[in-house]
Amino acid sequence: MMQVIMSSLAFQWPSLLHCWHGVSLNSVALMQNQITNAKEAIRWSTDYLLKAATATPDTLYVQVGDPNMDHRCWERPEDMDTPRNVYKITTQNPGSDVAAETAAALAAASIVFKESDPSYSTELLQTAMKVFDFADRHRGSYSDSLNSVVCPFYCSYSGYQDELLWGASWLHKASLNGSYLAYIQSNGHTMGSDNDDYSFSWDDKRPGTKILLSKEFLEKTTEEFQLYKSHSDNYICSLIPGTSSFQAQYTPGGLFYKATESNLQYVTSTTFLLLTYAKYLGSNRGVAKCGGATVTAESLVAQAKKQVDYILGDNPAKMSYMVGFGNMYPQHVHHRGSSVPSKNAHPNSISCNDGFQYLYSSSPNPNVLVGAIVGGPDNRDHFADDRNNYQQSEPATYINAPFVGALAFFSAEN
Numbered sequence: 001m002m003q004v005i006m007s008s009l010a011f012q013w014p015s016l017l018h019c020w021h022g023v024s025l026n027s028v029a030l031m032q033n034q035i036t037n038a039k040e041a042i043r044w045s046t047d048y049l050l051k052a053a054t055a056t057p058d059t060l061y062v063q064v065g066d067p068n069m070d071h072r073c074w075e076r077p078e079d080m081d082t083p084r085n086v087y088k089i090t091t092q093n094p095g096s097d098v099a100a101e102t103a104a105a106l107a108a109a110s111i112v113f114k115e116s117d118p119s120y121s122t123e124l125l126q127t128a129m130k131v132f133d134f135a136d137r138h139r140g141s142y143s144d145s146l147n148s149v150v151c152p153f154y155c156s157y158s159g160y161q162d163e164l165l166w167g168a169s170w171l172h173k174a175s176l177n178g179s180y181l182a183y184i185q186s187n188g189h190t191m192g193s194d195n196d197d198y199s200f201s202w203d204d205k206r207p208g209t210k211i212l213l214s215k216e217f218l219e220k221t222t223e224e225f226q227l228y229k230s231h232s233d234n235y236i237c238s239l240i241p242g243t244s245s246f247q248a249q250y251t252p253g254g255l256f257y258k259a260t261e262s263n264l265q266y267v268t269s270t271t272f273l274l275l276t277y278a279k280y281l282g283s284n285r286g287v288a289k290c291g292g293a294t295v296t297a298e299s300l301v302a303q304a305k306k307q308v309d310y311i312l313g314d315n316p317a318k319m320s321y322m323v324g325f326g327n328m329y330p331q332h333v334h335h336r337g338s339s340v341p342s343k344n345a346h347p348n349s350i351s352c353n354d355g356f357q358y359l360y361s362s363s364p365n366p367n368v369l370v371g372a373i374v375g376g377p378d379n380r381d382h383f384a385d386d387r388n389n390y391q392q393s394e395p396a397t398y399i400n401a402p403f404v405g406a407l408a409f410f411s412a413e414n
């Protein structure tokens with residue numbers, strides 16, 4: 001999916017090159033009229049998820065390829081010859097985490113297509129309901145069912161409770177079917193919503209669920225969801241320096257810092273939630289209550305903008321962490337297709353093992369992975385630009401995806 005988003009955005013980068021030092025809002029405004037591209041990108045992945053969910057009854061296909069074999073291989077996609085095994089979850093080998101997350105994605109996408117393609121929207125929603133039902137009735141973690149091919153790469157460390165509540169929340173929003181409200185009411189407390197952790201990621205859905213449900217309270221004063229407004233406040237306050245419940249970490253240069261590995265994934269997802277909550281608060285003249293103090297929507301937007309600017313080059317290292325954007329960006333991206341010579345330059349195939357010379361080479365990547373955001377700097381704002389330092393140099397769709405949302409917010413503001 002991200003490849004589609006990146007290519008649809010790629011043509012704009014040359015006109016952005018002059019404004020790498022922070023986000024120039026005029027330039028971000030160039031992102032307008034991307035709705036058709038954005039829908040196409042979403043449909044590409046929902047088509048995939050529909051096939052994965054409907055090919056066989058009571059089965060969800062969840063993975064292609066053996067990560068152990070793939071990690072022992074540094075190869076261009078054109079030469080790929082590692083096993084393409086297909087893995088599934090079933091009633092006997094359940095995976096409530098991956099299934100409920102799939103249901104959430106299908107339900108959310110059904111909202112996107114509600115007006116422009118009602119029959120596709122209905123198909124997405126009905127499939128989401130089925131997949132959620134499957135996730136809920138056959139409980140278990142795919143980390144257990146598919147342990148040897150899922151862990152340690154894509155283990156569900158946060159368990160599956162958070163995804164069940166996330167799935168139910170999106171289905172509630174998409175379907176307006178009362179059974180999901182009832183589900184949230186009776187299961188919400190036990191599904192991790194009482195824990196105010198401050199990370200939102202491909203694995204942990206708790207902060208996102210709280211903010212999604214807080215919208216119900218802010219917009220419709222649904223009393224049952226007042227709880228989620230206070231949970232969201234706690235989460236948001238933990239991110240805002242100067243409030244009594246502040247507990248996040250920032251680098252000296254001002255970057256939100258959560259982990260040594262692929263830290264920017266947390267920056268982009270947190271930024272997306274800051275902006276989403278600011279939007280919900282702003283349209284209801286609400287504020288976040290942090291102890292005795294209040295935090296306005298405007299200050300959440302300002303905090304988010306700092307993170308976006310930092311990623312795009314306004315930081316002590318003067319490095320843009322988005323490849324191909326700005327005067328200085330990562331040259332040694334930990335990415336097979338970007339670091340191995342292209343078919344044009346090297347028509348003969350390059351085997352798994354022969355590819356590793358390109359991983360360990362000190363030369364810049366021959367193919368610029370335009371638009372990708374890498375893992376990012378350490379807690380002192382230092383970035384190694386070393387291909388073998390995957391913690392800092394690896395790009396990921398889960399880093400980019402929430403960032404697109406943040407850019408869309410700033411684009412729409414202007």
Ligand SMILES: *[C@@H]1O[C@H](CO)[C@@H](O)[C@H](O)[C@H]1NC(C)=O
Nearest residue numbers: 129130133175177178179180
């Ligand atoms: C609401 O959802 C429940 C549970 O999936 C389902 O059994 C029921 O048919 C749905 N009702 C409507 C009106 O779609």
